[in-house]
Amino acid sequence: MEKVNRRTTLKLMGMGVALLAAGGRGLAQQTPTADQLVKGKNPKMIVLSQRPVVMETPYDLLVSNPERTPKEILYIRNNVDLPGYNTVEGANLEGWKVEVSGLVDKPFTFEAKELLSLPQHEVTMVLQCSGNGRTLYNPRPSGNPWKRGGMGNVTFRGVRLKDLLAAKGVKLGEKAYYITAHASRQGNAPEFVRSVPIHALENALLALSMNGEPLPAVHGGPVRLVFPGYFGVNNVKWVEKIEFTEGENTTTEQVPRYRVPTIPNAAIPFLPQEPGKTYPYTLQNSRPNWLVTLNSFIFAPLEGQTVEGPYVRVEGVAFNDGIVPIVSVEVSTNGGRTWHQAQLERQEKSFGWLRWRTTVYLRSGEHEIMARAWDAAGRSQPLDGNIAWNERGYEYSGVMRVKFTVA
Amino acid sequence: MRKPLWILTIAAASLGGYLALSQFTLPEGPGQEVVLAKCQACHDIGFVARERLSRERWDAIINEMVIRGLQVTPEERATILDYLATYLGTEPPPAPPPIQAAAPKTGAQVYANCQGCHGPQGEGNPPAFPPLKGHVENLLKAEGGREYLLLAVLYGVQGEVQIMGQNYTGIMPGFAWLSDDELALVLNHLAAWGAPQGFKPFTPEEVKAARAKALAPEEVLKLRQGLKRP
Secondary structure: OHHHHHHHHHHHHHHHHHHHHHHHHHHHHHOOOHHHHOEOOOOOOEEEEEOOEEEEOOHHHHHOOOOOOOOOOOOEEOOOOOOOOOEOOEOOOOOOEEEEEEOEOOOEEEEHHHHHHOOOEEEEEEEEOOOOOHHHOOOOOOOOOOOOOOEEEEEEEEEEHHHHHHHOOOOEOOOOOEEEEEEOOHHHOOOOEEEEEHHHHHOOEEEEEEOOEEOEHHHOOOOEEEOOOEOHHHOOOOEEEEEEEOOOOOOOOOOOOOEEEOOOOOOOOOOOOOOOOOOOOOOOOEEEOOEOOOEEEEEEOOOOOEEOOOEEEEEEEEEOOOOOOEEEEEEEOOOOOOOEEOEEOOOOOOOOOEEEEEEEEOOOEEEEEEEEEEEOOOOOOOOOHHHHOOOOOOOOOOOEEEEEEEO | OHHHHHHHHHHHHHHHHHHHHHOOOOOOOOOHHHHHHHHOOOOOOHHHHOOOOOHHHHHHHHHHHHHOOOOOOHHHHHHHHHHHHHHOOOOOOOOOOOOOOOOOOOHHHHOHHHHHHHOOOOOOEOOOEOOOOOHHHHHHHOEOHHHHHHHHHHHOEEOOEEEOOEEEOOEEOOOOOOOHHHHHHHHHHHHOOOOOOOOOOOOHHHHHHHHOOOOOHHHHHHHHHOOEOO
């Protein structure tokens, strides 16, 4: 009797699973796949929105490219779409013009193709949506339901903005405290404007290529103004105007969106909120999602995997804003009671992610592993990521935990 | 022993239903049509449908959208806020009204999805959004125009088009998430503004067959460019 019942249960569970799977397929049929929306994207990408285009990299695809994230699987978070730019092919450089104005002694406009004759620089950097990890907050904040696939590690190549200014003999005004970049509005696109502090000028790059190929149109080609060490939103795609300004711009992209509560000029990265409460965002009582928060991700083992034991290889990546080096990544297999250091791929500071790995000794059974990074400024990650809860769910950096089984 | 099995099956089935419906479908309720019309002029309805927010947060979000170009009368704003706070709020929405047997959907109701951009009477809003009245009739007269129209609504169109002497460069999104019935209804609603002699109404079966094609918006544009107009 017992046996029959268990079998029946399994059968019914199987039916449930089949039903869910059918539901998933039904849904996939109704909504276009990633490759239909953006030519050249991997059809396995998770479409979070068709308009504007938002798609997440499935975690297993992300981790299977631990060096660099190929264009086919790089996440997309468009705030505006340009008609005809939904492709991973490059966009036409011919006729693309960019205005440089604001607090400069000689405002000018340049042709994007002029950039080809200036010295080229390359930077490998993490591009990460500041909403990455949003679904790990509780209660659920508003916004695209990112898991952990709203990020990638890519190599941009192009001309440094400061080199362009020098080549044009242009000097900044005394009160040029911010760089304010505007995206193209062709095809009646709504405006998209972002400001970053003038500090970002040091590494700012007018990118023309990504991963050795023309910059994909959907990722901002022909020209994207990238700021290594800054969250994705600041790296303005299809840039058509660069202003040097005394203040941050005040469009919704700068406030109230893409900000976290803080106390101005106080040394705390964010002002903790009571989860679920609202906050009256102003330029004064909050800060923009600028510098990438220190974070680490476990690439192996994966959640729910069964691996061979007792020696288990644990690996992943870690990154910060590139201002100081990451000095250690620690892993714990006992819920954070003890930690031991993983080996790091390199010691220098960098805008790209660095890989780390270690081997742990684990008996057969179920385990949970945690990883956390430290950098030379003494920054680390909260054990409980929810401490940073904010109503739009930005900048999650809680310690990652992975449950898996050792055979 | 049997009860838990039933619960499990029902739970699985309703979860399946939830997954299939939640992403793009707004719950029925007063104000649903205004929300469909206003919000979809700029973005996927999914941005709205998947949220569960307090009235205060919805109120703030409407303000944000007004800054970003949303145009609403004070009455429309109040209707939208009531709808969002009630049906997409932090509390479960009120129980749906008892099933009304005699209230089939109409094409005009489905057209709520379109009118935010194309206008209540298909008059359009140049230079951003092309008209449908007259334009759809022209398409239906062209060889292959009927199929193109269906595919354009299903998958969207992207790229430069010329319509009644005006250039349009915007983005027409696809509405593949509407049901076959709803798509047939809305297409026939468009055709009611003008269609050639002998026009046969679109059928859900025809929509279903078109789903097998899975085109990208740029491919739909190519079909448009290949149309032989009278």
